[in-house]
Amino acid sequence: MKLAVVGGGSTYTPELIDGFARLRDILPIEELVLVDPAADRLDLVGGLARRIFAKQAHPGRITTTSDVDAGVADADAVLLQLRVGGQAARQQDETWPLECGCVGQETTGAGGLAKALRTVPVVLDIAERVRRANPDAWIIDFTNPVGIVTRALLQAGHKAVGLCNVAIGFQRRFAKLLEVAPSEVYLEHVGLNHLTWERGVRLGGPDGADMLPKLLAEHGGTIADDLHLPRPVLDLLGVVPSYYLRYFYAHDEVVRELRTKPSRAAEVAEMEKRLLTMYGDPALDEKPELLSKRGGAFYSEAAVDLAASLLRGGGSEIQVVNTYNNGTLPFLPDNAVIEVQARVDRSGAVPLAVPAVEPLFAGLIANVTAYEDLALEAALHGGRDRVYKALLSHPLIGQYEYAEALTDRLIAHNREHLAWV
Template sequence: MKLTVVGGGSTYTPELIDGFARLRDTLPIEELVLVDPAAERLELVGGLARRIFAKQEHPGRIVTTADLDAGVDGADAVLLQLRVGGQAAREQDETWPLECGCVGQETTGAGGLAKALRTVPVVLDIAERVRRANPRAWIIDFTNPVGIVTRALLQAGHRAVGLCNVAIGFQRKFAGLLGVAPADVHLGHVGLNHLTWETGVRLGGPEGENVLPKLLAEHGDAIAGDLRLPRPLLDRLGVVPSYYLRYYYAHDEVVRELRTKPSRAAEVAAMERELLTMYGDPALAEKPALLAKRGGAYYSEAAVDLAAALLGAGGSPYQVVNAVNRGTLPFLPDDAVIEVQAAVGPNGPVPLPVPELDPLFAGLVAGVTAYEELALEAALRGGRDRVFRALLAHPLIGQYAYADTLTDQLIAHNREHLAWA
């Protein structure tokens, strides 16, 4: 089995490598290719990756290359984890929206749209080259904004599934609180990427006992603390929102916070410099503890599980993924991409039935889905007016004066990445 990671020079790649090494019985990789144009980073990350495999006695071969076509040639699965424009572009995404009093975040609001516009054309080019190399290869997208990028891939006819680590984080958290194995926790996870709620927590599978009321009653304070939302809000909602819902439920509070502290991009950039220094140490043969602060917890385990299921090597029968709607949420278009529990196998994901969604949540999902449709149109076709329409549609923006100003700023800060600008 050959697996290729595009964006393999990321400082987060050792987390992925550690998962591949530990879970080799689930996903027996014979050749792992790390593709990245940043030669110096790739050399450091690749060296540590080989040492991790060697220490854990993984028999697979690790190859590093800047040649995308060679890297994906013959791959059974290709994992995308790239960041067009790097941390410098992320820094911009997190700052200029604040000037209008709108949240600055790399996947939500105006910053998320900027990332989508930079990313979608690049990902579609990569996917076409994967298709030429192996039409049966699966593309696993971890590149944000996952929902929009996955929708672009699926609309272009690619064999693609979107992956996010939010659900597996909740699964592990709830399992710890309940004192059970993570595999025993089945989430009623529903919504869009970075816009989801846990509407149920069942033990043993989709038909198991729903222990969400017990979780909220006994551990509501801890859960609310992790989400940085008030406990009474969780009690009134009766569900557990993802931490990204704080951008909606406490928008103005978040904006005030963001205006008074360094951006997350600046924090991550400093962390990456330290990590790369560590990776250059030939004695290091495991992922350093600092990597846990980088973000993306449990990503490697989710990626292994998904790849194994898609390639027929095993994996969990039910997994939370980003997949095409096809009537699962009847108030959305069939071609919308949703994030829900699905049965996953070699033919791809099939979303499980979802109980009727409370209008309080369904309304927001519908609004953001409309924004994502307009965002994808802007990413594919370009043009100032399409950018403006997407921003005007976003629930966190919505006012024409803000949308006008943010459109101009988005284009000014991303001109080098927009072929039409």
């Protein structure tokens, strides 16, 4: 079995490598190719990856290349974890929206749209190369914004499934609080990528006892603190929202905070420097503790599980993924990409039935889905008017004055990445 990781020079990659090494019985990889245009980073990450495999006695071969076509040739699955423009572009995404009084964040709002516009054309080009190399290969997308990117891939006819670590993070957190194995925790996870709610936490499977009321009663304060939301809000909602919902539920508060502290991009850029220095140490043969603060926790477990199910039918039968709606949420079009529990096997992912979604959540899901429709149109076809309409439709923006100013700033800061400008 051959896997390729496009964006393999990412500082995330040792997390993924560690999972491949530990879980090799689930996903026996014979060859792993790390693909990245940044040769200097690729050498550092590739060296550590080989040492991790060696330490854990993994028999697989790890190679590196900057040639996408060579890297994906004959691959059974390709994992995408790109950041077009690097941390410098992320820094811009997180700052210029604040000039207009809007949240600056890399996956939602104006910054999220900028990232989608930069990313979708690049991902589709890579996907076409994968299809030419092996039409049967699966594409697993971890590249943000995952919902929009996955929809672009599916709409173009690629065999693709989107993946995010939010659900597995909640699963691990709730399992610890309940003092059970993570495999015992089934989440009633519903929404769009980075716009999800945990409406139930069941033990043993979809029909198990719902422990969410117990979690909120006994640990609601801790959960609320982790989400940076007031405890009464959680009690009123009766669910656990993704931490990304804070951008919607406390928009103005978040803007004030972001204006008074260093950006997350600046923090990550500094962390990446330290990580890459560590990766260059020939004595290091495991992922360093600092990597846990980088983000992407449990990504490796989710990725291994998904790849094993798609390629061998050997992972968990039911997993949280991003895939076509196909009637699952009746208030959305079939070709919307949703993030829910799905049955996954070699034929792909099929969402499980979801109980009726409360209007409080359904309304926001529908609104953001409409934005994602317009965002994808802008990413595929370009044009100032399409960018403006996407921004105007976003619930974190929604005013023509803001949309006008943000459109100008988005184009100005992303000219080198927008072929239509």
